Amino acid sequence: MHWLGQPFKERSTLIFLGVLLTALVAVTVLHLVVPQGHPLYVSAYTVNLFGKYLSYALLAVAVDLVWGYLGILSLGHGAFFALGGYAMGMYLMRQIGERGVYGHPVLPDFMVFLNWDSLPWYWYGFDSAWIAFPMVMLAPGLLALVFGFLAFRSRVTGVYLSIITQAMTFALMLAFFRNEMGFGGNNGLTDFRDILGFDLRSDQVRLGLFLATGIALALGFVLCRAIVTSKLGRVCVAARDAEARTRFLGYRVERVQLFVFVVSAMLAGVAGALYVPQVGIINPSEFSPLFSIEIVVWVALGGRATLYGAVIGAILVNYAKTVFTGIMPDAWLFALGGLFVLVTVLLPKGIAGVLAYRVRKRGVTENDGKEATA
Amino acid sequence: MRITRFLTAWLTVLLLAWLPLAALAQQDDPGQALLESLDTRAYDDKAAAIQTIAASEDERARRWLETLLDGKLQRHKDTGRFVIVIDNSGRNWPAIDALTFEDAGEISRRDLDRIGINNALRNQLRSVLAVIDLYAESADVRLASAMRLLGEVDETLAGSIDDLIEEEPDAEVRRRLTQALAIYRVENGETEAVEALAGSLHPRVRVALGRAAASDDPILAQSAQAGLDDIEQNLRINRAAETLYFGLSMGSVLVLAAIGLAITFGVMGVINMAHGELMMLGAYTTWAMQQLLPGQPGLALILSIPAGFLVAALAGVAIERSVIQFLKGRPLETLLATFGVSLILQQLVRTVISPLNRTVITPEWMSGSLVLNDALSLTLNRLYVMGFALVVFVGLMLIMRRTRLGLEVRAVTQNRAMARSMGIRATRVDIMTFALGSGVAGLAGVALSQLTNVGPNLGQSYIIDSFMVVVFGGVGNLWGTLVAGLSLGVINQVLEPWAGAVLAKIMVLVFIILFIQKRPRGLFPQKGRAAEG
Numbered sequence: 001m002h003w004l005g006q007p008f009k010e011r012s013t014l015i016f017l018g019v020l021l022t023a024l025v026a027v028t029v030l031h032l033v034v035p036q037g038h039p040l041y042v043s044a045y046t047v048n049l050f051g052k053y054l055s056y057a058l059l060a061v062a063v064d065l066v067w068g069y070l071g072i073l074s075l076g077h078g079a080f081f082a083l084g085g086y087a088m089g090m091y092l093m094r095q096i097g098e099r100g101v102y103g104h105p106v107l108p109d110f111m112v113f114l115n116w117d118s119l120p121w122y123w124y125g126f127d128s129a130w131i132a133f134p135m136v137m138l139a140p141g142l143l144a145l146v147f148g149f150l151a152f153r154s155r156v157t158g159v160y161l162s163i164i165t166q167a168m169t170f171a172l173m174l175a176f177f178r179n180e181m182g183f184g185g186n187n188g189l190t191d192f193r194d195i196l197g198f199d200l201r202s203d204q205v206r207l208g209l210f211l212a213t214g215i216a217l218a219l220g221f222v223l224c225r226a227i228v229t230s231k232l233g234r235v236c237v238a239a240r241d242a243e244a245r246t247r248f249l250g251y252r253v254e255r256v257q258l259f260v261f262v263v264s265a266m267l268a269g270v271a272g273a274l275y276v277p278q279v280g281i282i283n284p285s286e287f288s289p290l291f292s293i294e295i296v297v298w299v300a301l302g303g304r305a306t307l308y309g310a311v312i313g314a315i316l317v318n319y320a321k322t323v324f325t326g327i328m329p330d331a332w333l334f335a336l337g338g339l340f341v342l343v344t345v346l347l348p349k350g351i352a353g354v355l356a357y358r359v360r361k362r363g364v365t366e367n368d369g370k371e372a373t374a
Numbered sequence: 375m376r377i378t379r380f381l382t383a384w385l386t387v388l389l390l391a392w393l394p395l396a397a398l399a400q401q402d403d404p405g406q407a408l409l410e411s412l413d414t415r416a417y418d419d420k421a422a423a424i425q426t427i428a429a430s431e432d433e434r435a436r437r438w439l440e441t442l443l444d445g446k447l448q449r450h451k452d453t454g455r456f457v458i459v460i461d462n463s464g465r466n467w468p469a470i471d472a473l474t475f476e477d478a479g480e481i482s483r484r485d486l487d488r489i490g491i492n493n494a495l496r497n498q499l500r501s502v503l504a505v506i507d508l509y510a511e512s513a514d515v516r517l518a519s520a521m522r523l524l525g526e527v528d529e530t531l532a533g534s535i536d537d538l539i540e541e542e543p544d545a546e547v548r549r550r551l552t553q554a555l556a557i558y559r560v561e562n563g564e565t566e567a568v569e570a571l572a573g574s575l576h577p578r579v580r581v582a583l584g585r586a587a588a589s590d591d592p593i594l595a596q597s598a599q600a601g602l603d604d605i606e607q608n609l610r611i612n613r614a615a616e617t618l619y620f621g622l623s624m625g626s627v628l629v630l631a632a633i634g635l636a637i638t639f640g641v642m643g644v645i646n647m648a649h650g651e652l653m654m655l656g657a658y659t660t661w662a663m664q665q666l667l668p669g670q671p672g673l674a675l676i677l678s679i680p681a682g683f684l685v686a687a688l689a690g691v692a693i694e695r696s697v698i699q700f701l702k703g704r705p706l707e708t709l710l711a712t713f714g715v716s717l718i719l720q721q722l723v724r725t726v727i728s729p730l731n732r733t734v735i736t737p738e739w740m741s742g743s744l745v746l747n748d749a750l751s752l753t754l755n756r757l758y759v760m761g762f763a764l765v766v767f768v769g770l771m772l773i774m775r776r777t778r779l780g781l782e783v784r785a786v787t788q789n790r791a792m793a794r795s796m797g798i799r800a801t802r803v804d805i806m807t808f809a810l811g812s813g814v815a816g817l818a819g820v821a822l823s824q825l826t827n828v829g830p831n832l833g834q835s836y837i838i839d840s841f842m843v844v845v846f847g848g849v850g851n852l853w854g855t856l857v858a859g860l861s862l863g864v865i866n867q868v869l870e871p872w873a874g875a876v877l878a879k880i881m882v883l884v885f886i887i888l889f890i891q892k893r894p895r896g897l898f899p900q901k902g903r904a905a906e907g
Contacts, residue, residue: 073706150891159645159705160894163841164887170838171883174876289838293713300710333721340714344707345700 007225016308017218024214031207044203048278049322051210053315055275058217060298060314061307062267065224067296068305069233070260071240072157076165077268078292079172080140082282084269086176087139089189089282090123091132092200096193109191110184120182129196136273137266144265145258152254152261157243166289173287188283195277206278213274217311220267224307227260236260294336300343303352312351405432405473409456412442412489413449420491421498428502436506438472443499447472448486457481501531505538508551513544520550525578527558557582560598563589568597572604575612575748580605612749617867623756625863626763627825630818631836632843632855633770637811639841640850641774641787642804644698645709646690649840650833651719652812655689656682656819657828658723661732672737675820682816689719690812694805716833723830731829740824759821766817767856773810774852783807787850842886848896858897862886 007013027050030042059081066072093108102112106119125131147168151161179185198205227233238246239253247253276282285291294317302313317339324332343350349357408430411423424442427435437458441447446459448469456472466480491499504526507519527535535555542548552570559567560582568586571579583605586598631653638646646652659682663674693715701708740758745751774780785793786803794800822832843862847854862882869878893899 073709147887150888154891154894156890156894159709160845160890162706162709163838163845164890167838167842167883167887171880171887174880178876293710296710297714300707330721330725333717337714337717337721340717341697341711344711344714345697348707 003230004222004226006229007222010225010229012306012308013222013225016221016311020214020218020221024211028207028211031203044206047203047210048206051206051213051278052275053318054210054213054217055271055278056295056298056318057311057314058213058220058271058274059268059295060302060310061217061220061224062264062271063295064299064302064304064307064310065227065264065267066261067299068307068310069228069236069240070257071243072257072261073159073162073296074165074261074264075162075289075292075296076169077264077295078289079165079169079287080144080265080268081272081275081295082172082176082284082286083140083143084136084272085276085282085286086183086189086272087126087132087135087269088273088276089192090126090183091129092192092195092277093189094123094127094132095195096191099193100191108184108189110179110187111182114179116182123182133273137269140265140269140272141262144262148258148261152257155254166292169287169292170289173284173289176284176287184283186283188281189276190281190283192277192280200277200280209274209278213278216270216274220270221307221311223263224267227263228307232256232259297336297340297343299350301339301347301350303350303355306350306352306356309350309352316351403473404430405434406456408432408435409438409447409472412447417492417495420495424495424498424502428506431509434473434475436503437475439499439503439506441472442489442491443496443503445488445491448488450481451485451487457486459486497528501526501528505531505534508535508538508542508547513547516542516544516547517550520547520554523554524550524576525554525557525582527554532558553579560586560594563591563594565591565594565597568594568601572601575605575609575750577748609749612747616750617871618864619752619756621864621867622860623760623863624866625860626760627818627822628839628843628863629856629859630759630763630766630821631815632840632847632859633767633852634811634814634818635840635844636847636850636852636855637770637814638808639844640852640855641783642807642811643705643787644808645705645712646693646698646808646811647709647713647837648693648716648719648833649812649815650835650837651716652686652689652815652833653819653822653836654719654723654828654830654833656686656816657734657823657832658727658732658819659685659816660820660823661734661828664735671735672739675737675740675824678820679817682820683813684816686816686819687809687813690815691805691809693812694808698808699801699804716837720830720834729830731827734823734828736824755824759825762817762821766814767852770810770814771852779803779806779810838883842883845890846886846896848898851896851898854896854898 027042027047030040031044031047034041036043059077062080063074063077066074066077096108098105100109100112102109104112107116111119126135147165151164156164175181176183176188177186183189192200194200195205195209198208200206228236235246235251235253235256238249239251239256243253272282272286295314298313298317299310300313301317302311303309317336320335321332324335347353408423408427411426412420414420414423424439427438438447441458446462447456448459449456455478457469457478458472458475460468460470462483466482467486468480469478469486470476471478504519504523507515510516510519523531523535532555535551539548539551539555542551553574553576556567556570557579560571568583571583580602583598583602587595587602589595589598631650634652635646635649638644638649656678660675660678663678663681664671667674667677693712697711697715698708701711736755740755743751743753744757774783782793782798782803783806785796785798786800790800793803819832822828822836826832839862843859844855846862847856847858865885866878866882869881873881890896
C-alpha cells in the first residue's frame, strides 16, 4: 500500500485537497448557518448545481487519466458515465415502488405503459443498493474491459481509437433510444423519490449528495494520482510517449492500457451515479457523441496530464454553460466551439500549463536572486 | 312600377319564343337521342342504352356515363333539357348543359329529375367505363385502362376484351389485356389460361393463381401452383434486386460523404470533424440557388453543383488557414479544434437561416421512378445520386492519378521534407488538397439535398458513418472507400428488414468496431513506404 501514500507527499495534491475540502466546508457552512436572504447565503439550488459540477469534475479526472497519461483520446467516456448513471437510475426507479403514476408494485411506470407484464432479467436485484451500487462500477468497467481488450490487443491507437470509441457511444445512444431495450427509451428514467430511504427532494439530502460527490472527487483524485506516481504510472507515460520502445523494453503495454482504461471507466461510472440523483433524470442524450467530446474540451482547457487541471476545466466550462444558457442560449454553441479552437491552437497546455509556467518563472527569478546574493 | 311590369312581360315573351328554338337546335345533336334513350323507366332498356352510348364513339360518352354513375346526370322537369349537376349541396345546384357542357346557371333542385340507376346498372357502368378508355387514341391511356382491368373482368367484359385483343396494335397493351382475360378464365376453371399468366408479377395475378391453386380441380390446382411457385421465385429475385438497389443507393451516399474525408483524412492525415458541416453548406447552397432562381429547380440544382463545390472548398480553405495549419502533426488536437468549428458552423446556420429544416425541390426530371416490372421500380432521384457518386469518384481518381496536383499530393504525404527539397510547395499543396476534399463534401451535400431534409444537423448525422467508411476501407485508399461505402450500405439494407432500422445501424457499427480489431488498417491496407507514415 506504499503507492497509495505517495500522492500525499506531493505539494500539488495537498493544495488541491485543501482547496476542495475548504470549498466543501464553506458551502456547507454558508448553506446551513447563514440565514436566508443574506448575500452570502448559498441556496439549496446552488448546492445542487455545485454537486453537479463536482460530478462532472470527477468525470473529467477519469478522462484526464487516460488522455493525459495514456495518450488515449477517448471520445466515448460519456458512455461509461451514462452507464453508471443508468445503474443508479434503475435503483432509484425501483425505490419508487407503488408511488408511480400507475401504482404498480414492481414495474416502473414506463414498463406498465408499454404493457410489459414482468421485469426484464437485467432489472433483477436493482431494488437493493447492495447490488445496484456495485453495478455502478461493474457495468462501465465490464464494457471498458471488453472494448479495451479488443482494441489494445490489436494495437488500435491514436485517432482510430478515438473514432471507434465515438462509434461505441453513438451505437449505445441509438440502442438506449429504443423502447424495447427496457431503459425507458427516449424519456429515460426519471421521477425519482428516495435514495437509501431518504427523500431526494429535501435540502439536507441534496447537501449530503453534494458532500458525497466532493468526497468521491477527492478519493478519485488521490487514486488517480497514486496510479500516476506509481511504477505503473511511469510505464503509462512511457507508453504514451513511445509505445513501440516501451514494448521492446519488455513491458506488456496493452495490459497497462487496459487496466488504466477500466479504472477510468469505473470512475466515470461513479461520477454518473452521483450525477443522476442530483439532476433527477438520466436519458440517452448522455450517450451523445457531443457530450463525450465536450468532456475532452474541459480537460483540454484545464490542462492535460495534471488531473487538477481537469477539475478546473470542468467547473469553469460548466459554470460558463450555466451562465450562457441562462442569458443567451444561442451563443453557447458559438462559445463552446470557439473554446475548442482557442484552447487547442493557443493554449495547448491549458490553464494548468499557464499556472505551472508562472510558478516556474517565479522559482527561476527567486533562484536568480539567490545566486546573485551568494 | 309600370315599367317593371312591362319589362317582365317582354322578357317572358322573349323567353317563350326562344325555348322552342333551343329545343330545335338540340334535336339536331345525335347526343340528344342517346340521352333520351336513357330516360326510361325500364332498367333493361337503360342497360341497352348504356351499351349503345358506350359503343357510339361520341367523345362525350365517357362524361355522360360517369355522371350517370354519380347520379349527377339529371333532366329539367319543365324544359326536358339534360344537365350535369356540378355541386349537389344546398337548395340551388349549379349545372352545365349535358350536350354542350356550357354553363346552365343555378337550378332549383325541385326542378330536376335524376336519371335513376340500380346496382346492376352501377356494375355495368363501372365495367363499361373500364373499357371505354381502351378505345382511346393514346397508347398510354389504353395501357392504364388495361392495367385497371386486371382482376376486374366479368362475363360481360370478357367477350368484348377478346375482340379488343385482336384489334390492339400495341404489344404491351395486348399483353395486359391477355392477362386480364386469363385471370377471368382461370377463375372460371380454365386450366389452359394459367399459361398466359406465367411470368407476371402483378399482385392481382398472384391472388388469382393462389385462389386457383386452392380449387377442387386437381389439374387446375396443380398447374396454378406451378405457376405460382414460378412467380414466387421471380419475386424473391426482384426483392433481392430491390434491396441491392436501396443498399447501393445508401452506399453511394456514404461513398459521397466519405470520399472527401478519404482525401483529407486518408491522404493528408488531417481529421476534419467539420466535414459533415461542409456537406451541410453544400446542401444549403442548393437551397439558396433555388431561392435565387424561383421556378427553375432543375437549373438551380445543376448550377449548385459547381456552386456547392466552391462554397465548401472556400470554407475548407478558411478552416485550413485559420486552424489546421497550426496543428500540424497533432491529430488529436486537430480533431478537437475542427469539432469546435463544426459546432460554430451549425450554430451559424441556425442563427442566420433557421433552426428548422428547409425544403429543397426535386426537379421534375429527377422525380418519379423507372418501372422495370410489376414488382420492381427504381426511384429516379436515387439513380441520379448513384450516377453522380460514380462520376465524382472517377473524377477524384483521375485527379489523384493523372494530374500534377495528385502527384504532388502523394509526394508530400509520403515524404514532406523530400518533396519540399524537390521544389514542391508543400503549403500550397496542403491548401489545394484540403480545398479538394472540402469541395467534394460540398458536392455530397448537393446530392444529399435531393434525398433527405436540409437542416443544421444534416452533417452531424453523417460524420460518424463517413469516418467508419474511411477506416473500414483502409485509410489513404480511394478504392477501399468505394468498396467499403457500397458494402456497408448493402449490409445495412439487408439487415434492416429483420432487425429494424436502428438495430441494423447498431449492428453495422459493432461489426466495424470488431472488424477494426481484426484488421486495424482496414480492408485495403496501404503497403510499402506509404504505410509507414
